[in-house]
Amino acid sequence: MKKFIPYEKLTKKKQRELDALRRNVWTISPVTRKPENSKAYNRKKAQKWNDDSGFCAFCIIIVYFVIASRGGGLPPRRVTAWSAARLAS
Numbered sequence: 001m002k003k004f005i006p007y008e009k010l011t012k013k014k015q016r017e018l019d020a021l022r023r024n025v026w027t028i029s030p031v032t033r034k035p036e037n038s039k040a041y042n043r044k045k046a047q048k049w050n051d052d053s054g055f056c057a058f059c060i061i062i063v064y065f066v067i068a069s070r071g072g073g074l075p076p077r078r079v080t081a082w083s084a085a086r087l088a089s
Contacts, residue, residue, distance in 0.1 A: 007015065023030065
């Protein structure tokens with residue numbers, strides 16, 4: 001059976017070994033963290049404009065106004081039994 005030695009009386013080498021063993025089971029890293037610099041260039045943020053789907057809606061609106069300005073307008077709406085019942089209520 002190993003003899004118990006208080007932590008304070010252990011050699012520095014043994015203390016470091018014990019600390020390393022305990023540190024492996026920590027859920028968070030003991031390293032101090034700091035927030036990212038908001039003024040620094042961020043590649044991920046710069047590429048997000050590709051993911052924006054608002055551009056498609058912008059194109060549809062432009063096409064609509066171009067057709068309307070040429071006098072073509074939109075084709076007449078077909079009235080079905082379902083849409084007529086919905087409009088009547």
